[in-house]
Amino acid sequence: MTQEPTDTGWERAGERTYVLTLEAFKINIGLVVGDDRAVVIDTGAGPREAAQILNAVREVTDVPLIVVNTHSHGDHTFGNAYFAAHGVEEFWAHTATAEAVAADPDAQRRMVARTEPEMGAREGEHTAVHTPTHTVGAEPVDLDLGGHSVTLFYLGRGHTAGDLLVGSGSVLFAGDLVEEGAHPEFEDSFPYDWRKTLGKIIAIDELYTSIVPGHGRIVDADYVRSQLGNLRRAIRMCSTAIHEASVDYTKAVPVLPYGPVQSRYLITRLKETETASDTVLPH
Numbered sequence: 001m002t003q004e005p006t007d008t009g010w011e012r013a014g015e016r017t018y019v020l021t022l023e024a025f026k027i028n029i030g031l032v033v034g035d036d037r038a039v040v041i042d043t044g045a046g047p048r049e050a051a052q053i054l055n056a057v058r059e060v061t062d063v064p065l066i067v068v069n070t071h072s073h074g075d076h077t078f079g080n081a082y083f084a085a086h087g088v089e090e091f092w093a094h095t096a097t098a099e100a101v102a103a104d105p106d107a108q109r110r111m112v113a114r115t116e117p118e119m120g121a122r123e124g125e126h127t128a129v130h131t132p133t134h135t136v137g138a139e140p141v142d143l144d145l146g147g148h149s150v151t152l153f154y155l156g157r158g159h160t161a162g163d164l165l166v167g168s169g170s171v172l173f174a175g176d177l178v179e180e181g182a183h184p185e186f187e188d189s190f191p192y193d194w195r196k197t198l199g200k201i202i203a204i205d206e207l208y209t210s211i212v213p214g215h216g217r218i219v220d221a222d223y224v225r226s227q228l229g230n231l232r233r234a235i236r237m238c239s240t241a242i243h244e245a246s247v248d249y250t251k252a253v254p255v256l257p258y259g260p261v262q263s264r265y266l267i268t269r270l271k272e273t274e275t276a277s278d279t280v281l282p283h
């Protein structure tokens with residue numbers, strides 16, 4: 001280790017475990033440093049952020065790197081190509097995330113175009129998507145970093161179809177399953193399943209005392225409990241509105257605990273995923 005990570009912009013989250021919050025999307029990048037290898041959790045929205053991340057990592061450690069993508073969204077995966085061009089060979093993600101990254105949807109490009117214009121335009125160096133090379137399914141995967149290990153595991157769908165969790169000591173990286181400082185984003189979500197997945201995160205709160213959200217400040221299980229409470233309430237309100245045929249369900253939007261855009265996505269995704277869910281709606 002050349003410098004104390006905390007002198008280089010990294011916040012210490014736990015043993016050998018650090019968080020760097022980037023400017024544009026307030027995204028949290030994780031770094032877990034072993035004796036032989038280190039894990040970088042999420043790679044930023046394109047080559048610019050990826051370069052910033054890699055520079056920050058290299059101020060801390062020069063061991064070989066492994067990348068983990070918490071989910072498929074561009075602000076978490078579009079730096080992969082830059083890392084691949086700089087020697088990283090192992091990219092881990094949930095199977096559904098690998099598929100979604102490979103699909104390279106335009107919507108993800110549009111989302112990052114303001115801060116990473118080359119990525120938005122699919123032009124220039126390191127702007128191709130780099131699909132994760134190693135996947136996690138139902139079984140957890142332990143990565144031995146030398147003197148420390150991380151566990152990659154999946155608790156079910158939520159913010160996306162493939163939200164991967166990363167445990168390092170008492171720190172849990174939750175990706176966008178947990179959001180701090182902003183509302184949860186429902187665009188690609190499975191709201192009924194998200195409820196269950198948050199419940200499972202709360203159920204393991206004895207293992208993990210610090211939870212690193214995809215964006216915003218580090219939180220604890222109580223914060224996740226309140227996020228789950230909001231989601232439960234919102235789903236109940238929407239379900240009632242959707243099922244009372246005489247009521248225009250969009251009337252639920254102003255009373256939901258989220259902004260209007262995300263409230264509309266929530267309603268849309270509840271309708272789209274209802275039949276696919278094994279959840280029985282309250283009437």
Ligand SMILES: [Zn+2]
Pocket residue numbers: 071073159176185214
């Ligand atoms: Zn996301």
